[in-house]
Every structure is written in C-alpha cells, then in structure tokens.
Ligand SMILES: Nc1ncnc2c1ncn2[C@@H]1O[C@H](COP(=O)(O)OP(=O)(O)OP(=O)(O)O)[C@@H](O)[C@H]1O
C-alpha cells in the first residue's frame with residue numbers, strides 16, 4: 001500500500017499522488033497571534049509535522065508553508081486594551097508560538113509568511129475576482145459574490161447554498177448584495193490600521209490572506225492544505241471559493257486535525273480555557289507532551305485529562321528506557337535500517353499513529369527480551385528499528401532535538417548529581433555503613449530516580 005490520506009473535500013481516504021513527482025507542497029493555517037498558544041494549537045502543529053516527516057522519510061522534497069495571521073479583530077481588541085500598537089501584540093505572541101513549536105520538536109517551516117506582509121498579493125487576487133465577476137467593491141469593502149459561484153460553494157463542508165446563513169464577518173451587511181457574501185476586504189474604521197487599495201483604505205479579511213499566501217509560495221495548484229476541523233467552514237470553504245473562482249486549482253487534498261477539548265468544549269483562546277505550553281512543561285517533559293499530542297489519531301477529538309497525559313508520559317518513558325539501555329551496548333545505530341512493515345502500513349493508512357506506536361511498543365518489548373538474553377545482534381536490529389520509527393514521529397530520545405534541549409540538558413545535570421550521591425553510597429558501603437547506603441538509595445527513589453547496578457556501573461532512570 002502507498003500513502004493514503006483522508007481528504008475532507010471528497011470525504012474519502014484516497015491515494016496521495018503529488019502534482020509533481022518527488023515534490024510535495026503543503027500549507028497549514030497557522031496561528032492568529034492574539035494570545036500565546038495552548039496545547040490545541042500545538043496539537044495541530046505536531047500532527048502536521050508528523051505528516052511532513054513521513055513524506056520526508058519517503059524521499060519527497062517538501063515545501064511547508066505555515067502562515068501567521070498578525071492582524072485581526074481580536075488582535076486589535078488586545079492592542080486597544082493594552083494601549084500598544086497591534087504589531088507589539090502580534091510580535092510577542094508569534095514569538096511564543098515559535099518557541100512552542102520549536103520546543104515540541106516541529107521542524108521549522110520552509111516559509112512562515114505573515115499576512116500583513118502580503119497586501120499586494122491580496123489586491124492582485126481581488127482584482128482577478130472583480131474582473132471575473134466573482135467579487136465587487138461596495139462602500140469601501142470588497143465582497144465575494146457567493147451566488148456567482150453557487151454551483152460549487154459549500155462542496156468542502158458539504159452544505160447547500162440555500163441552507164447557509166448570513167456571513168457575520170462585518171457589521172455592514174447592508175453593503176452586501178447577498179447576506180451570505182463574505183468580506184475580502186474591510187474598509188477603514190477609525191483607529192484601525194489600514195493599507196491603501198484601488199477600492200479604498202482598509203484591511204484584509206482572514207480568508208483572503210490564506211489564499212494569497214498559499215498560492216504565492218506554493219503555486220496556483222498545490223498538494224495539501226491543512227488546519228483544524230474548526231476551520232472547514234467558513235474559512236477553508238471561502239479560501240477554495242476565492243482561489244478557484246479566480247482560476248487557480250488550489251489545494252488537491254484537504255486534511256483536518258480533530259480538536260483538543262477540555263470538558264467536552266474546544267480549547268480556545270477566546271473561551272479562556274487554554275492550557276498554555278509553559279504550564280504543561282511543569283507537568284511533563286516536552287518530548288512526553290509531544291508523545292501525548294501525536295498518540296491519538298490526528299482526526300479524532302482528544303478530551304484533555306491529566307491522567308491520560310501522565311499515562312502517555314509513562315508510555316514514552318518505557319520506550320526511552322529501552323533506547324537508553326540498548327544504546328549502552330550498541331554504539332552504531334543503522335539509520336538506514338528498514339522500518340517494520342507494520343509501522344509503514346499504519347503510517348500509510350491515513351497516518352494511523354496510534355497503530356504505529358503499538359508497533360513501536362511491540363519492538364521495544366522484543367528489544368527488552370533481547371537485552372535480557374544478551375543477544376547483541378538482535379538488540380542492534382531492534383534499537384535501529386525503534387529509533388528510526390521514533391524519528392518519523394519526532395520522538396527519538398537520542399536525536400539532536402531531545403539531546404540538546406532543556407530536557408537532556410537537565411539530564412546531564414541530574415546525571416552529575418546522581419553520580420555524587422552514588423559515590424557517597426559507595427563510600428558508605430566501603431565503610432560498611434549499610435544503613436547510610438540504603439538511605440541514599442531511598443532518598444533517590446523518593447525523588448523519582450531508580451538506580452540499577454549494571455556491569456557498566458550504576459545507571460539511573462526516572463521511575464515509571
Ligand atoms: N483546540 C484546538 N485543537 C486542535 N487544533 C486547534 C484548536 N484550536 C485551534 N486549533 C488549530 O490551530 C491552528 C491555529 O489556530 P488559530 O490561531 O486560528 O486559533 P483559533 O481557532 O482562533 O483558536 P482560538 O479559538 O483558540 O482563538 C488552526 O489550524 C486551528 O484549526
């Protein structure tokens with residue numbers, strides 16, 4: 001089987017065939033930066049990162065564009081509340097997003113365009129739509145004429161035009177020919193930042209931004225467009241309408257991640273139920289949070305719970321424990337070793353990561369047996385398989401990411417401290433003060449550190 005992906009626009013799992021052999025172009029609706037990210041945003045980021053890594057593993061040259069919406073109503077509200085310019089708010093929060101994506105092991109995008117740097121491209125797109133009779137200027141706003149595109153509007157979200165309600169994206173509905181028309185451009189309002197256009201000063205509508213940026217960096221027709229399911233309507237429906245009505249092919253596969261919820265409700269900056277990344281990193285390590293966020297199928301909803309997070313962290317530590325122990329006996333890991341077929345099949349089946357992780361755990365189980373039996377050849381093979389599978393998921397504990405970031409930096413510090421404690425234990429034993437030696441071991445255990453004596457000397461790991 002080759003890679004198959006669930007395409008929202010056809011509502012089927014279909015074979016992935018890129019426009020150009022050997023190359024994949026991907027666009028992901030990124031952050032609207034009115035606030036720092038919660039784990040729902042990062043769930044979206046890490047799941048598309050897994051897709052990207054899977055494509056890279058298959059030898060594709062991947063161009064990945066993830067945008068930033070650096071101005072919208074919410075950012076204007078925050079900037080007015082704080083009495084600072086809009087760009088102070090968006091800059092600050094964009095940095096928080098970048099920090100979080102980086103910290104969770106997302107490969108940096110090929111390009112990360114900001115909407116407000118692309119007004120000329122948006123003007124150009126509006127010009128094409130007006131020329132083709134799919135858009136019109138009215139009282140300083142510019143609207144998309146939904147009726148002019150009636151036979152195709154609603155295809156992505158599987159809705160009929162006659163059942164659609166008014167688009168509530170402006171407070172000037174009287175300027176629209178039809179209440180369902182949506183704003184491409186919003187005329188200037190007092191106190192708001194504006195850019196000049198042939199139809200007057202103003203600022204862009206959100207949907208227009210993504211169409212303009214996606215086609216600028218990926219071309220008129222590109223492979224994959226992603227985002228959360230919350231964006232299918234109206235955002236993605238409107239992106240398709242604008243781009244296809246202007247004559248572009250636009251995205252060929254539409255992928256949507258499920259929502260991360262809290263108590264059954266979408267986690268959302270606007271609802272104020274955000275679990276922010278720095279707070280989460282006080283509960284678990286970044287790699288463990290990533291494991292938690294990728295472990296469920298990307299299309300399923302996750303209802304957050306501390307228990308599930310801790311369970312995921314323990315699951316990851318089981319894998320990490322094997323990799324650490326095996327790496328003590330195997331020093332050269334074959335990065336080109338083939339992946340287990342069951343893992344490949346799971347990933348090709350619409351990125352079934354939960355199934356793929358079941359394969360990882362199975363290989364780790366075999367690996368632990370091989371370690372116990374001292375079967376070095378087997379350990380070498382199983383360690384290579386494990387690390388290569390983890391690499392696809394961005395979870396290899398020995399990768400640059402997890403060796404050099406805070407986690408393993410901390411590991412080095414703990415290493416040194418544990419070494420001091422163990423020397424003292426050794427000294428206590430030497431003077432036959434077994435009570436003192438046991439007390440040191442108990443103190444380490446109370447701190448969550450389990451010490452094991454091995455032929456290579458004492459080794460520690462975090463208790464599971
Ligand atoms: N709770 C969530 N779970 C999963 N993905 C999410 C969640 N919230 C947002 N996303 C996705 O994260 C990306 C960035 O979202 P964006 O900044 O536009 O947030 P938003 O939808 O405005 O969120 P909020 O409601 O928190 O303001 C989008 O692809 C969006 O679909």
Ligand SMILES: [Zn+2]
Pocket residue numbers: 028029030210235
């Ligand atoms: Zn978008």
